[in-house]
Amino acid sequence: MLADLFDPAFADSVARIAVPILLASLGGAICHRAGVFNIALEGFILMGAFAAVLGTFMLGHVFWGVLSAILAGIFMGLLFAEFHLRRPGDAIVVSIALNLIGLGLTTYLLRSVLGVSGVFQDEALGKITEINLPVIESLPVFGSFLSGQSILFYVSIFLVILLHYIYSRHKLGFWMRAAGENPLALKTVGIKPTPVKLLALVLCGVCCGLAGAQLSISNVSLFVENMSAGRGWIAVVIVLVTNGRPIPILGLVLLFGFVDSLSLRLQGFGFPQQFTEMMPYIASLVALIFVSIRRMKNLVGMRGYDNG
């Protein structure tokens, strides 16, 4: 029975589920570590997903779709920057606004520009190319996990490694960490924190845009209203739990992909659909609780604020 549960298709689905969340979490992490409290990932992803479909449909190839998704993400990032960096807007309020705008605008454009309600599907839409790795694909478990995935899967793994090294060995990584931990200190060595945060927002836009593209023109080939379906919030929680560190994010995302795939499988065994849909959120909550308990222990001795 166990073998039935964890067959190659399972490994494949873990990878597929993981990619958009991984990309969005990396984007969120970049903002988090640079000191920008961006919880508008839902809106960012949605815009990316819609732009990917729109671009592919109107310009004829998934390449344009991916490019549009990136541009849409950058657009959201710049919007966030305008109202949070240039104007003194609270990051949480700006995030709520952008989430709403993402939802409203994508649904609105779905109807007004693409002319449909609910779902947009078309033969003309393609899928992002999948890559088959010759030797790896015959590996027992990891074969279907590592091979045959969309380009973005490999891009996201690469991003994890890249980010890791950027934070530990690159000028920009240092500046972003400093902007997040102690912006005043960064200022005194002559670097202005605001442009650094702007960069973080743009990079976040790129990542979340790609996450959206993976959702709409990779695993499937369509756009559904509210396609991000809470994944942006999962990414927010993952960023908080890992404190924005790339490698723990990868680990947590894979764990999440595992749990999600498992619950989908369990549907086949009779578990009601709603319970499997709830699983990701319960899992995130549990992870968050674990980490929060540990962090609370570090506040040695203080009382009066929380414990009655």
Add this chain to the structure above:
Amino acid sequence: MTALSLFFILLLLLNLADASFFEASQAFLKSAFGGRRYAYLYVTISRCALITGMAIAALIAFRAGLINIGGEGQLVIGGFAAAFVSIYSGVTGVPGIILAILSAMIGGGLWAVLAGLMKLKLGVPILVGTLLLNYPARYITSYFVSHPFRDVASGMPQTLLLDKSLWLPFIEGTRLDTGFIFILIVYGFVLIYSHRSVPGYHAKMTGLSIEFAATSGINIFSTTLKTLAFSGAIAGLVGAIAVLGIHHRFTDGMLVQPLYAWTGIVAALLINLVPWAILPAGFFFASLTSGASGMERTADVPKEIAIIIQGIIILFVASRATGIASDTKNKEEGN
């Protein structure tokens, strides 16, 4: 400057939908405030009740520094509780209505308190805790009305229809349900709470400066839980009103789809948590939504334009949002 940009964006959007500005605005006004024998106006006021209620719920929590964005979950739990108790408790008539409302308020309140306990005892931030609890609330109630408590005959994921004696009556001579009266009462209550009551004062001080409140002897633990309970209870009440007064049953998604909770949050943020302005803000957003529906029916402009407008308004308003999440502001100094 703001108004100008908003106007431009509106024009652009209407253009994309191939609608004329004149046609669209006519449809908007008629659908928000007109209709045969003011039918549409009643719908607007009805919506206003729900949105204002959710805005009040958000305001209560935000004012105390608690970023409760779990209004949706508390609303859904409350609505379901009201439907469930109404159908299966056997109590009818006015006592039944009261029982349903109380169950809804207790349900919503407890759901919010759950997030509060997670914060106080486990350290889970309120923002994330309340948000994450939205989803179990949504899915658990969805399961209930799709399987065990489903009205099989209707073929939809919803409960049975409520007994007529449990329906909130209309106000004399109108087609407006009395749910609106409840919200007016809550509105008045919250005004007194905010300006003249001791718990409201404690909550406000805690929201302005938690260190100051704690040092001065305010019990942060109980203030947090009491405020969240109050906030969640109001959300639950709104759910009860929707079930008892408008839909007369609980249908999967009926409280989530219209984005009542998020609109309420947006309304509370727009007025910068000033209590008296909640009612006008609720009415404003209700009109916005009703008008947008009309635009869709008549001028073929997708009703989501209302959501876009809400988002844009809040973006511009964000620059002066004070007192909310002052933590995040402090962390980002040095710019």
Add this chain to the structure above:
Amino acid sequence: MFAQLHDISVNFGEVRALDSVSLDISPNQIHAVVGENGAGKSTLMSVLFGLNVNYGGQIFINDTRKTWATPSDAIKAGIGMVHQHFMLIESMTVLENIILGSEPNKYLGFLDFQLAEKKISNLLETYNFSINLHQTVDKLSVGQRQMVEILKTLYRSAELIILDEPTAVLTPAERLDLFNSLQDFKNAGKSIILITHKIDEVIANADHVSVMRAGQLISSLPIDGTSQTQISEEIVGVSKTKSISRKKIKAGSVKLNLSNLDILGMPQIGNAFNLEVKASEIVGIAGVAGNGQSELIEAIIGLRSSKSGFIEICSRDVTGADISTRRDVGLCYIPEDRQKRGLALGAQLSENASISSLVSKAFSKGPFLRKTKIRNFTEGLIKKFDVKASSPSALASSLSGGNKQKLIIARELSLESDVIIAENPTWGVDLGAINQIHHELLSMRENGHAILLVSSDLDEILTLSDRVLVMFESELSQSFCTEKVTREELGKLMLMKASDKKEKKKINTA
């Protein structure tokens, strides 16, 4: 480098922080800039360093006029600054912090750590420093952090190094090391600017001293041309202080009693606390900030828990009791951090004023507020303490620092609590208000209250207290009668442990 500040003026709103100040800095020299809090020393340096670009006047480096847009420009010109509050990234290593902002490139922005390490190692050798470059800053001692700040300036080839109150938080050994290093820098041709308010250090180490007061330059002389007395007088100016006299009163019963209190989370490891404060007496705790005073106060108030031992207020055990209980029994608190703990800046004055009393139900009728009573009470406080405010409904944020403090003190003292905890009550307050506050505390003492005064201002302690203890490395010394102890004895205790420990404690983990 020769640096000249010429006619520098800075305004913060209506306040004239600097008034046409001119200063000459020469190489091979340690130039001390002294003055009280608020004299303008830090403001002047922020102009020189490029942190403040809104000023009148000119800056000349080696006779060339310079303007800075950001600190980057000043750094490039050879000016380095070691700030009073360290500007370090805790999660980064020493090396990473040193190179931040001036990173050596290998390719495409990836850093050349080897080059950096070589360059820094050379510096360590030249100036005889010893530190682990790969240790993260969060594990460093205060003295080591300062060393990192100094290395930052040396790494960028600073020829003029500004140090802002560098010895405030150093141990005696660290202080010695610092001044030795400064001598090395001076001999290497650099100019050193030392901002401090410690005159004895100036006399011992500086070559030139400039005195500032209330935004103006009072004098600028070589060290041989002045004296400690002259400097002190110039710093304080014409004495405006009314002499405070403390009446001789017999202390009453014990109102605050700490017995073997082992507090959680003290900055250093020390013995448990034993302390008694009686009615009609002021007990002062002197000491350099950072030695556990804040934590001790928090434990007494109820903001911090303890492992063992007990606290009694008015003979009632309040160990483990919450803050409102302690206040009810007879405790009030004048906090050092008035912006965060003493007031809610976004609230009205009346809302701020009534908070403590609300706990004891004076301003409420059931669940309702008695608004008129609150308003009258607030007006009374404003009048009695001469708080400059437009009305009770004005926001607390509209008050000046001194007036904020006065309001807090007015509110707390109005509670007539048996025990008053005062934590640096006159920090950052203007002279006239300081006097008023001191008088109030003394009159509370005469009325039978027990007052615990914690202050880093030794003069304040000695003026007000009947008995004084010293806090050093999270331990309290024995109690001294103010009349019977000298400043020197207390000063010594502020720099070494009262309990006789033969081993030298190592605070760092390099």
